[in-house]
Amino acid sequence: MTGNGFAIDRRLVLRGGALLASSLVIGCYLGPEAKGGEAGRFKPNAFLAIGPDGSIVLSLPKTEMGQSVYTTMAMLVAEELEVEPSRIKVELPPGDPDRFSPVSQETGGSTSVREAWVPLRQAAADARAALIEAAARRWRVPARECKAQEAAVVHIPGGLKIGFGDLVADAAAAPVPSRTPLKPASTFRVIGRPVSRLDAQAKVEGQALYGIDVTVQGMLVGALAQSSTIGGRLATVDEASALKVQGVRQVVRLPDAVAVIADHYWAARKGLDALAATWTPGQHGSLDQAAIVADIVQAGSKPGARATDTGDVDTAMRSSGTRLEAVYDQPFLAHAAMEPGNCVVHVRKDGCDIWTGTQIPGSARAQAAKVLAMPLEKVTLHNQLLGGAFGRRLEADMILRTIEVARHVPAPVKLIWSREEDIQHDLYRPYYQDRMAAVLDRDGKPAALMHRITGASIMARLYPEDYKDTDADAIDGAAEILYKVPNHRVEWVRQDSPVPTSWWRGVGGLRSAFAVESFVDEMAAAARIDPVEYRRSLVQDPRALAVLDLAAAKAGWDRPVPQGHGRGVALINLWDTYIAMVAEVEAKDDAEPRVTRVVAAVDCGQPINPAGIRAQVESGVIFALSGILFGEITIAEGGVQQSNYHDVRVLRMNEAPAIETFIVENHEKPGGMGEPPAAAVGPAVVNAIYAATGRRIRSLPVVKSSGA
DSSP states (O other): OOTTSOOOOHHHHHHHTOOOOSSOOOOOOOOGGGOOOOTTOBOOSSSEEEOTTOOEEEEOSSOOSSSOHHHHHHHHHHHHHTSOGGGEEEEOOOSOHHHHTTSOSOOOTTOHHHHHHHHHHHHHHHHHHHHHHHHHHHHTSOGGGEEEOSSEEEETTTTEEEEHHHHHHHHHTSOOOOSOOOOOGGGOSSTTSOOOOTTHHHHHTTOSOBGGGOOOTTOEEEEEEEOSSTTOEEEEOOHHHHHTSTTEEEEEEETTEEEEEESSHHHHHHHHHHHOOEEEOOTTTTOOHHHHHHHHHHHHTSOOEEEEEESOHHHHHTSSSEEEEEEEEEOBBOOOOSSOOEEEEEEETTEEEEEEOOSOHHHHHHHHHHHHTOOGGGEEEEEOBOSOOTTGGGSOHHHHHHHHHHTTOSSOEEEEOOHHHHHHTOOBBOOEEEEEEEEEOTTSOEEEEEEEEEEOOHHHHHOGGGOBSBOTTTTTTTSSOSBOOSSEEEEEEEOOOSSOBOOOTTHHHHHHHHHHHHHHHHHHHHHTOOHHHHHHHHBOOHHHHHHHHHHHHHHTTTSOOOTTEEEEEEEEEETTEEEEEEEEEEOOTTSOOEEEEEEEEEEOSSOSOHHHHHHHHHHHHHHHHIIIIIOOBOEETTEESOOSTTTSOOOOGGGOOEEEEEEOOOOSOOOOOSSHHHHHHHHHHHHHHHHHHSOOOOBSOHHHHHTO
8 A cells, every 4th residue: 555545556566566377366265255155066074175176175174374285285185086287276275173183184283285195185086995995886897897087987997087076976985995005115216206386477477365365255454553562451542633644434443443444444543553552660660671571590500390301300410521501592482474463353243254364273262262252163263375374364363353343443454463563462472591411421411401492382271181290292302302312311490481481483392402402412522523424323213313413414524514514413303303504604793694504304194295395495494584683572561672573583585595405315204494493593503603613502583692
């Protein structure tokens, strides 16, 4: 929207400058009007529908937010159906968890492929078997003589062929086979082959619809302002001035927020400016960063709940040997996704419709129904593509806030968070502190390792029934490590603050990787052993050793680097994926450290789409580098100090390193890929800075700690 009131459509701009992509244009949104035409379709299960025209529709159990499940899951189905992935149309999950059981509709924790790997293929295999049996009955031949091929069934001896669409009625009239044997990996034609993203062309040309693009007949648009302090309340507004702005319809006041409702966003935004809202600070008005950190430091100085306690740690820590201690601090972080908060809600007496992009369609719909005091079946959620999320939309707060406003509006209303509202009213990655201590034996290997983690508990807030003294997420990657340590203790200390916290790409595993892999490097330095050789001496898992050796070889670990440059390594096994990363850094005293190259060796089990894996590595590295190098949310006078991309700095093109990805080929069960790359790159970078400068970075962000 421009200052003179003329709308600029993002999709029109994209179409005007779009490059033609080679992949199929896929419609990404099927609204209420597109749900007809069910008659005559073959729907063997919750995931698939095949039409009389031969169309194949996959109802995704997971939400597409840039991680490419749209393509990856289509590939799983295509493999078992014996079709090309481009033939499959994809629908986003509607918020019906029972329909897709046992696959959760929640998209997070790098679980999508791990959960869908068997159920989606099984659904497609059963559909394939049903179509083959239908053809065999029609031809009166044994089903074993038939096979699926290019969206058709062929009778091998007789050369007969019939398309899937012509078999729909016959297949639907008979019982659907179950537990059809899945194809062995040796016969895969689609899985393991690089496939271009099926949604790429629609996104490049601006045809893809995100939550912020949704329009509904009669819809009004709202601009939102929320308390400038945590827990603050709305004090005064100049409603009369806001209503004088052309296009403004009404002002909706809430205890801790206010929204201006208008014909379009520019009017709503101008009305919000004219409103001149003021706030009372509330009980946290004097909260500041120093006090929050001081509480964490104090809490972490005392023993916590034991998550891991093997051997006799206390005795081993008193033994003779080299003793090391280190404390690692990681700050609050915002998600700062490209698509800011938005939601469209229409509250009626007979029900409620919600249009948004969410990672939790089932849970969000249930929470909405509860707030509205409506039966679940009266609430419909129309899920959309997400323009990034990184865990932010694993919460329903944006939907619930929009419902609060929409209850007062006699029309559908789209509520939009400005960039400032999005960043200053986020649910942040918690501030964490890790205290590490070790005693090294005469060979330089750890005889004992102590690790105490202190921070806010996301699990205790969201899943109190599952919180048993320790936060399972926060200790992930610390309670179990790749390295052989005879005496090992991990403790958890819960220290919450008023700052709202939630999931952030990797959360506990990412935090653990930074502390553990940084400290392993410190132990290697104390032992005067090369960091790669040190890890090799402590690791027994052959898959971990394989990626470590591969990354080191591809990075040229043994080759010298120029003065002022350094290489660092990190090795993780998280989310069922093994990754070794080598980072090369240019670090000089008079400039910010610059990451010039990242080499990743990945063993994520059976590779489904190598192109997607490489994209996940590249996106994870870039995303994490933004946080590692620059990212920090700080609190002053009860509120968040940062507000937009000028102070929530994102890595720019000219700052991005060359990224090389090498994929280990095997047929193990797939691991996650959304978070492991983000977890591995941080410690590799700080270890590289040490190699270049001899300076340890134990507190993030790097740029702040380095003093550049």
